[in-house]
Amino acid sequence: MAETPTTANRGYPKLSLNNTPVEDVPRTNGALDGIDADVANILVELATKALIGHGHTIEEITNLASTLASLAPLNHNHDLAGLSDVNLTGAPADRPLVTTSGGTIGFGPAIATAAAQLAIAAISGLSAENVQEALAELAAGKVSQVEGAGEWAGSRFASLDGIVSPGNGFKIRPSHNNSNMFEYLTLDGRRVALMGVLNENSFLIRLYNPATGAFRNGLRFYLTGELTYDATMLIDNAGRMAAPLADSVTGTTRATSDKSTSVATTAFVHHVADHLLWVRDERTIATPGGSPPATGTWFARNLNTIEANSITGSNLAANQITLPAGTYLVSATAVVHRSGLAKLRLHNLTAGRSLIESAVVNASNSTYDAILQHLHGRIELTVPSVIELQQVVTYDAGNNQTLGLASTIGAASVFADMIIRKV
Incomplete structure (x- = not known):
């Protein structure tokens, strides 16, 4: 039986060493007929193609010349009065541009003074002189303390460069339990801690929960030598610590040194819950x-x-x-x-x-x-x-x-x- 090998791409019949001439001649004729048909088709397709170097004038491209003629020059411009939605008829001097009810641009009412334009109400005690004084003091790197109820209310405190903004370090709290406190903040302005003199006998450090802004934990130091955790006594009169620390976790009881003349030293516990x-x-x-x-x-x-x-x-x-x-x-x-x-x-x-x-x-x-x-x-x-x-x-x-x-x-x-x- 004759073997029938073919080419890989077009499937033309190929000669086989195992075939007789009688078996391969018809197959060879079939291959030549196939090649002839493919070449004929290629010649027909080539006849419909343009030359590589051919070109066209603008007039030969449909609608191109008329479309270009309808476009504005690259450097064209318009006067304000030439705009279709701007009405400058009878325009007076020193009047602001406003949008009209019809959607066009016109002129607004006359403004008597700059203060009226900004709708600034009169502020008692404000004058050009004390505004300039405040600006000069800010330029000198100082900030006034916010008015509080303590003895030092109205005093001025020097502050470090870069941390006077409420969103960038700390700010002075107005008053807390008749005292002036420092409130420490994150860079995005969320409160983190409060620290300062609570009254004439004690100093307070408290933490906030930054997510809620509510108080979380804190320590209070007394000149008498006591130390409390929020409202609960942490160091009792016997010199022992036995108080809730955080989230229902209870600290161990331990003895401290004699605290009759000094505040007991202890580590501040933020949170001891295990995760x-x-x-x-x-x-x-x-x-x-x-x-x-x-x-x-x-x-x-x-x-x-x-x-x-x-x-x-x-x-x-x-x-x-x-x-x-x-x-x-x-x-x-x-x-x-x-x-x-x-x-x-x-x-x-x-x-x-x-x-x-x-x-x-x-x-x-x-x-x-x-x-x-x-x-x-x-x-x-x-x-x-x-x-x-x-x-x-x-x-x-x-x-x-x-x-x-x-x-x-x-x-x-x-x-x-x-x-x-x-x-």
Whole structure:
């Protein structure tokens, strides 16, 4: 039987060394007929094409000459009176331009004085002289204290360059409990802290919650040697600290030095609430830990229980942990039994990279070894991310206990454990 090879592009019949002349001659004639037809078509198409160097005059392009003639010159302009929506008929001098009810531009009413134009009401005690004095004092780098009820009300305080603006450092508060205070602000003008003499016996430092502008925490120092936390006594007369610190968290009681002649020294506590996520692989007693999906490849350790969660925006689902952007300290453990070589890692599924890796352990498959593997480290997430606690082993005994022995000891079986603390 004759072979029928063809060309790659157009499929013309090609000769075959295995064919006889009788078999290939008709195929060759067919190839020549196909080439002849294609060349004929190409010649017809070429006859309809213009030469590379051909050109056209403006008159030969349809509507081009008439369109160009209707356009304005590049440097043309118009007088104000020549605009269709501007009416300058009978225009008087010194009148402002205004829009009219018909949508055109006309002239407004006469304005007697500049003050009337700006609608400035009379201000008692204001004169050109004291305005100039105030401007001169501002130019000299000073700012007047806002009037308060204290002894120094009306006095003037020098201020550092660059921080006299309420939106750029601090400002002097008018009065607070019959005193003058410094109020510290963020760059966008939100209050952060208040500090100053509260009265003749005490000095106050208080913090704001920048999000709400409300008071949050504070310390009050007394000349008598006492120290209070907001309205609650922090250092009592016995020299011991026992008071709520922040958000229902209670501080420990401890003795201080003799405070009969001086204020006790202590660190200011802003917030001691812990922010952590604690998850585990916890199962009913006597349940085995299971087998790895495969040996020699990374797999996710089972995590099915949230023991505690105080990190806003975090979650556990299908062995995967979602965390908001931030810095975290991580501590994790996972047990292996007769696994051969084993290694733990914390893997960022969002970024596709490993964050922390543990040391390699060897739970021998011949001696029935079981090892609790550890992983510790610090991670920084610049965006919200999904992470997994993963492990790799090189052996599986096939008894459904490579990832943890079944036991009747205790109240539950725990095969993996991880605590993530936001710092």
